[in-house]
Amino acid sequence: MKPxxxxxxxxxxxxxxxxxxxxxGLWPVRKEGVSYNSYVIIDKKKVxxxxxxxxxxxxYLIGLEALTPIKEIDYIVLNHLEPDHAGLLLTxxxxxxxxxxxxxxxxxxxxxxxxxxxxxDRFLVVKDGDGLDLGExxxxxxxxxxxxxxxxxxxxxxxxxxxxSCDAFGGFGAIHGRIFDDExxxxxxxxxxxxxxxxxxxxxxxxxxxxxxxxxAAVPVNIIAPSHxxxxxxxxxxxxxxxxxxxxxxxxxxxxxxxxxxxxMYGFTESLTDAVARGLARTGIKYCLFDGGRTSxxxxxxxxxxxxxxxxxxxxxxxxxxxxxxxxLEMARHKRIFGLKAAYFGTYGWSxxxxxxxxxxxxxxxxxxxxxxxxxxxxxxxxxARAEEWAEKFALSLLQNQG
Numbered sequence: 001m002k003p004x005x006x007x008x009x010x011x012x013x014x015x016x017x018x019x020x021x022x023x024x025g026l027w028p029v030r031k032e033g034v035s036y037n038s039y040v041i042i043d044k045k046k047v048x049x050x051x052x053x054x055x056x057x058x059x060y061l062i063g064l065e066a067l068t069p070i071k072e073i074d075y076i077v078l079n080h081l082e083p084d085h086a087g088l089l090l091t092x093x094x095x096x097x098x099x100x101x102x103x104x105x106x107x108x109x110x111x112x113x114x115x116x117x118x119x120x121d122r123f124l125v126v127k128d129g130d131g132l133d134l135g136e137x138x139x140x141x142x143x144x145x146x147x148x149x150x151x152x153x154x155x156x157x158x159x160x161x162x163x164x165s166c167d168a169f170g171g172f173g174a175i176h177g178r179i180f181d182d183e184x185x186x187x188x189x190x191x192x193x194x195x196x197x198x199x200x201x202x203x204x205x206x207x208x209x210x211x212x213x214x215x216x217a218a219v220p221v222n223i224i225a226p227s228h229x230x231x232x233x234x235x236x237x238x239x240x241x242x243x244x245x246x247x248x249x250x251x252x253x254x255x256x257x258x259x260x261x262x263x264x265m266y267g268f269t270e271s272l273t274d275a276v277a278r279g280l281a282r283t284g285i286k287y288c289l290f291d292g293g294r295t296s297x298x299x300x301x302x303x304x305x306x307x308x309x310x311x312x313x314x315x316x317x318x319x320x321x322x323x324x325x326x327x328x329l330e331m332a333r334h335k336r337i338f339g340l341k342a343a344y345f346g347t348y349g350w351s352x353x354x355x356x357x358x359x360x361x362x363x364x365x366x367x368x369x370x371x372x373x374x375x376x377x378x379x380x381x382x383x384x385a386r387a388e389e390w391a392e393k394f395a396l397s398l399l400q401n402q403g
Contacts, residue, residue, distance in 0.1 A: 033174025044135030
């Protein structure tokens with residue numbers, strides 16, 4: 001894509017990725033795509049704020065050259081060292097021999113080993129609150145460690161009040177042709193993908209998100225320009241509000257609703273799931289249904305993160321919990337999705353085992369197991385009727401804030 005001006009003398013120069021299957025080798029993005037946003041500031045001093053993942057490098061270089069000869073770049077600001085933002089640093093160390101690398105002290109410590117770039121006197125180490133004069137424009141730097149790596153920071157352009165937030169306030173979803181929030185065909189899509197990105201990538205560091213938002217509360221922001229996803233110029237406060245809300249789910253009250261996850265080998269547990277869903281529907285409670293054997297955990301985690309209830313349906317498999325379901329719960333533990341109100345249902349053949357392992361995992365997750373329901377073999381009509389009533393009772397207990 002061609003450079004897009006986001007403010008006088010300030011440009012987006014990024015690329016969209018619709019070929020990578022898994023972001024970080026974990027999270028599906030082939031369908032939704034993802035953008036790698038880089039920014040250029042043209043003043044007496046010329047600056048790149050964050051680089052891109054080493055894909056579409058030629059396209060990226062052409063975009064930069066349309067604004068300025070790369071060899072004339074004075075500063076490369078490195079808010080974050082993950083390779084999707086700094087993976088081209090070795091290339092730019094050669095293409096822009098006069099450029100200094102603006103980064104935190106931790107980043108300067110990490111770069112020689114992590115990115116194999118010997119910065120030496122090319123490092124310009126900045127601390128929280130430090131500034132950098134560019135001519136008519138000036139930058140200010142805010143330290144935001146562990147949002148979501150130890151070296152991370154944000155960069156603020158003072159004249160236009162633009163916050164270059166890197167991974168914070170970002171989201172999945174390519175931004176072909178329409179890079180701003182007020183241009184998006186479906187803002188709902190990008191907000192949903194921002195939530196998925198938050199839970200997949202950032203959620204473990206929710207306390208740091210809250211701390212960063214508090215630090216920036218007194219800073220006037222006209223535009224939020226993250227390294228992934230939409231640039232927020234019409235309603236920059238919207239993405240901050242969403243991140244604040246999502247961060248608060250880590251320790252606060254979640255939404256009234258249920259994540260209904262199931263796995264089934266031969267349809268026995270699936271038939272119970274249908275009955276459970278009917279019971280939930282009767283109460284009017286919000287619920288999201290996922291086939292855990294066929295759905296990436298990436299899409300399940302946002303529901304687990306935001307809703308207070310979870311119902312897990314799984315058969316016994318080799319005296320243990322059905323592996324795809326176990327994997328989902330283990331990822332929930334990794335993402336620190338604690339304190340949910342839970343229920344288990346499932347089927348078994350000649351011996352159980354799934355329920356026992358579910359209880360163990362639920363204990364590690366600090367989930368309160370409110371009820372369980374198991375059937376040996378194929379559920380009959382009486383089992384299905386009981387499952388429906390059982391699910392209705394669980395939903396009502398959440399709606400009435402019992403238990």
